[in-house]
Each structure stands twice: as structure tokens, then as C-alpha cells.
Amino acid sequence: xxxxxxxxxxxxxxxxxxxxxxxxxxxGVITHLSGGEYSLAWYHPLSIIFISFLCSLPTLLLKEADGxxxxxxxxxxxxxxxxxxxxxxxxxxxWYTDLSGYISVIIIFFVVYVxxxxxxxxxxxxxxxxxxxxxxxFRDEE
Amino acid sequence: MRVIYEKVSSxxxxxxxxxxxxxxxxxxxxxGLLESxxxxxxxxxxxxxxxxxxxxxxxxxxxxxxxFIYTKENCYETKLRLYELEDMxxxxxxxxxxxxxxxxxxxxxxxxxxNGRMNAKLLNDETVVIARxxxxxxxxxxxx
Numbered sequence: 001x002x003x004x005x006x007x008x009x010x011x012x013x014x015x016x017x018x019x020x021x022x023x024x025x026x027x028g029v030i031t032h033l034s035g036g037e038y039s040l041a042w043y044h045p046l047s048i049i050f051i052s053f054l055c056s057l058p059t060l061l062l063k064e065a066d067g068x069x070x071x072x073x074x075x076x077x078x079x080x081x082x083x084x085x086x087x088x089x090x091x092x093x094x095w096y097t098d099l100s101g102y103i104s105v106i107i108i109f110f111v112v113y114v115x116x117x118x119x120x121x122x123x124x125x126x127x128x129x130x131x132x133x134x135x136x137x138f139r140d141e142e
Numbered sequence: 143m144r145v146i147y148e149k150v151s152s153x154x155x156x157x158x159x160x161x162x163x164x165x166x167x168x169x170x171x172x173x174g175l176l177e178s179x180x181x182x183x184x185x186x187x188x189x190x191x192x193x194x195x196x197x198x199x200x201x202x203x204x205x206x207x208x209x210f211i212y213t214k215e216n217c218y219e220t221k222l223r224l225y226e227l228e229d230m231x232x233x234x235x236x237x238x239x240x241x242x243x244x245x246x247x248x249x250x251x252x253x254x255x256x257n258g259r260m261n262a263k264l265l266n267d268e269t270v271v272i273a274r275x276x277x278x279x280x281x282x283x284x285x286x
Contacts, residue, residue, distance in 0.1 A: 004275040007283070008274075008275075011187040036263055062257060074257075075256070117256075120256075120258065121254070121256065122261075124254030124255070124256075124258060125254055127254060127260075127277060127281065128253060128260065130281070130286050131252050131260070131280065131281065131284060131286065132251050132252060134249075134284035134285065134286055135246075135249055135251065135284070138195075138246060138247060138284060139246075139247050139248065139249060139250065139265070140247045140248060140265065
């Protein structure tokens, strides 16, 4: 695997795990403020990073793929593959034990998914603006 | 660095002398630009061979082991491989995908795509894709 792909996987793992930890943090605050008990098992933080790594693999395929299926279809397939990874791996690592727990995980999944996509699009727009501004000084006369 | 321009009367008398303590990346880029400013590539179209000036090139694409060079309105073929052209051309030319090199000076604007790629609209209204992994290099070339 080349350096660029390793970097994409690392960045995605970091972004996804940050999103999940952020959501868990928010969940913890809400639970605490509403008077409930909230704690994580010893293996939860590492399992979050591991599942984030698994989720970064379909992301790599999505981002490296050239052409082929339409953009929206690829995003739907990407979302579904991540959903399956989170559901199965979440069950194995006991992120949820009953239906209400599973619903919470699903909600967190979709919030994190939107968060990661929004971050990527936002960073892309920043690059787009900077590049277009720099091109004004650089390009040939038409 | 102080730059001195001196007008000469003929093409033969044209020369550029760079005096520096060290041959830095910036100086290498300047040398590359000066050396290839009037550079030409042998290309062919419809059985005819032409010498194409580097600054006329919009982008270069490799398809099925053949290399095609696109200008504003024409498409030529060359026997050179993409990596050979990459070495030959100056810093204005950027590898933007595995099989493509684009002339940055011919990019009118870019638009970011959802998967991290950029769609670059050229001055002739054609669009080429800058792969996600080459966007950083484009930013470097533009000094961002």
C-alpha cells in the first residue's frame, strides 16, 4: 500500500473516531444532566478506533474510484457498507445489547456520517476558493 | 534576489545568467521555465509531423499505451510516454491523475467534488479531473 492510501486511511480513521468520541461525549453530558448513569467499558475506546479504521476502508475505495457508478449511487453503497460494519462490529463489541441501544448507535452513526461528509465538503470548498484565487495570478490570457 | 534585464538586438544574443550561493528549488524552477520556454515536442496528426510549443499544450492523456496531447482545438499523438513528458516539461505541468498531465496555466477554475477530487475547467471549456492525491501538489505549485 502506498503512502497516499495510508494517509487517506489514517485521516479517515482519525475523523470518524473523533466524530464518534464527540457524539459519545455529548451523549454523556445529556445523560449526566438528566440524572442518569453513564460509563464506558474498558475496551470501548479501542473498539471505536478499530471500527473507525474498518469504516475508512470503504471510504478509501469510494474516494480512489475513478468514474464508473454515479456519485449518488456510490455514496449510498458507501453508507450501507459502513452501516453494516457498525451494526455487526458494534454487536461484537457490545456497543448495544437491546433495541433501544441499537437505535442510539444508529442515530450516532448517521450524525457522524453527516459530520464527516460535511467536514470533507467544507475543506474541499476552502481549497477550491484558495486555488481559484491563486489561478487568477497564474493562468494565461484567454 | 536582484533581477537585471538587459535588452539585446538578436535571438542569438539572448541568455540568462543566474548568480546564487546555492542552487535552490526556486532556482531549479526558474531554470526549468527558462529552458523550456521555447521548448517544442514532436507530435503527429493525420500522418503529418509537427513541432508543438510547450505553451500551446492544455493537457496530455495516456490511453491504451498511446499518448495524446491536447491543445485549444486540436489533438495530437506523440511517441513519448507520460513519465518522459513529465520530466521534459516545466513546473507549469502537473500530473493530475495516473494517466494525465495538465498545464496549470490553462486552468480557468476548479470546483471541488464530493470525493475529494477537483474538476478543473480549462480555458477551452474542457473539463479534466484532478485526483484527490494530486490536489496537494497543485496547491504547492500555486504557492498555497
